[in-house]
Amino acid sequence: MMSAQVEWLWGPPTCPPHLAALRERVSAFAASPDLAALREAARAEGLYGLALPGRYGGLGLPLREWAHIAEVEGEHGPYVFGSAALLDLAVLPEDDPVREDVARGLLTTCNAMTEPDAPGSDPSFTTTKAYRDTDGTWRVTGRKWFVSGADRADLAYVLARTGDGLSLLLSEAFQTERELAVLGAGGQWEVTFDDAPARLLGAEGEGLRLIGRRVRLGRVLRCLNWLGQAQHAFTLMRDRARARPSRAGRLADFQLVQQMVFESLLAIRQCRPLVYDAAALLAGGRDAATEIGLAKVAAARMLSQVADAAVQVHGAAGLGPDTPLPAIFRTGRTARILDGPDELHVASVARRLLR
Ligand SMILES: Cc1cc2nc3c(=O)[nH]c(=O)nc-3n(C[C@H](O)[C@H](O)[C@H](O)COP(=O)(O)OP(=O)(O)OC[C@H]3O[C@@H](n4cnc5c(N)ncnc54)[C@H](O)[C@@H]3O)c2cc1C
Incomplete structure (x- = not known):
């Protein structure tokens, strides 16, 4: 509440x-x-x-x-x-045949971009291939991994190399090969496309431009979600510090615990306006690349820091099964890698500023 x-x-x-x-x-x-x-x-x-x-x-x-x-x-x-x-x-697009069903939640999608044998932070290394068959059907062959929610998805966006650069296709004919546990938790999948029929979205060679729209909005929504998870961890930490007895009286009476509480709130408060700035610029149709890069890195660091502090203040209970802290901690660690590793955002924002 x-x-x-x-x-x-x-x-x-x-x-x-x-x-x-x-x-x-x-x-x-x-x-x-x-x-x-x-x-x-x-x-x-x-x-x-x-x-x-x-x-x-x-x-x-x-x-x-x-x-x-x-x-x-x-x-x-x-x-x-x-x-x-x-x-x-x-x-x-507005007239896409599955748009309505996807919007209403009758069909669920997943996003297959990252590959085991190519750096996910640089899509120009994509090896998955697509070609147009003699009957006009597009067909995709390749292997992707860390595809979130592929097990419950009806359709996969897949980034593939076509004659004219990187293109975005939509396919329902993918195989989930194995689940990839991330720090012990499921939800990520390795998937294959074996000459799978697919539909080309947009024009050939436009894949990065199209997926870029999804990725930019996705990063902002993810940052908001991370803020919420950090706030949850912070509240648990504060409640624990006030309730747990200690030699000083309560954990809250130890200055080193007070420092973790202070640093955590500072991290949340510093990050939040950056995320809302990015959201406002994106909503206004403006170029939000710098603000999204700043927000993504700030939010990933912030969640890592706050989750870590909350676990520490809980002691062993913070690592056990009775609080959501292990899941929040895990999200904080993955945050620095997914949606583009932080280094990628640091480098591209800095390059833009120095251009
Ligand atoms: C929980 C989770 C969910 C994910 N969900 C999806 C999904 O749904 N769909 C999908 O396609 N992918 C997904 N991914 C994959 C994610 O997008 C990639 O892991 C990410 O883009 C990095 O790619 P990579 O793992 O191949 O690392 P690499 O590209 O191999 O990079 C490895 C490391 O190199 C360093 N590095 C990379 N670029 C630079 C640079 N420019 N400057 C300095 N250092 C650099 C960074 O330290 C980076 O962590 C998910 C990953 C995780 C962990």
Whole structure:
């Protein structure tokens, strides 16, 4: 629950008053390991697809407003509350035959870009190939990995080399080969395409431009999600420090614990405006490359730092099964690699500034 005190803790930008009740409902939505059931419950409560346009059954909240909800939707929120479909709408043309079903959550997609034998941070090394068959059908062959949610996806976006550069295709004919545990947790998959029929999206050679739209919005939404997870970890840390007895009285009375609390809040407060700046620029259709790069690196570092501090203050309990801290800690560590490793953003923002 986002109490008034918690709003005060996080600082500006504060949630617009007309969204406060909605934000509380999303924030308080019960957690369950059965994500499909949780998604149905969200639908039943009218909390599904809030950010999607009205014609797809959503509330059509603009990104600037949705940001305040996205922050509290939780680790699996994009799937449970349907905001993941925003990324599809950024890529699929208005007249695409699956756009409506994807937007309504009847079809789910995954994004197959990274390959085992090529650096994911540089798509120009992509080896997956696609060609147009004699009957006009596009066919894809290649191996991708760390494809999030491939097991429950109906369709995969796949970046492939075609005669004219890198192109983006959509295919339903992919095999999930094995699950790749990330620091012990599932959800990532290695997938193969074996002469798989596919549909070309946009024009040949336009793959990076098309997927770029999805990736830019995805990074901003992910940063908002990381902010929410950090706030959750911070609250757990603060509550633990106040409740746990110690030689000093409570853990909260140790100055070194106070320092972790201070540094964590500072990291959250420094990061939050950067993320909202990036969201505002992107929503305004402006070139947000620098702001997104700054926000991504800041948010990944911030989540790593806050999750680490929260685990430390909990002692062994922070590593055990009774709190969400191991999952948040894991997200913090992966944050510095996925959506482009931090080094990539540091280098490209700096190059842009120095040009
Ligand atoms: C949890 C998780 C979910 C993911 N989900 C997906 C998904 O759904 N779809 C998908 O396609 N991929 C996904 N990925 C893969 C992710 O996008 C890649 O791991 C990422 O782009 C880096 O590519 P790579 O792993 O091949 O690392 P490499 O490109 O091999 O880079 C390795 C390291 O080299 C260094 N490096 C790279 N570039 C530079 C540079 N310019 N300057 C300095 N150092 C540099 C960095 O330290 C980097 O970590 C996911 C990964 C994780 C961990």
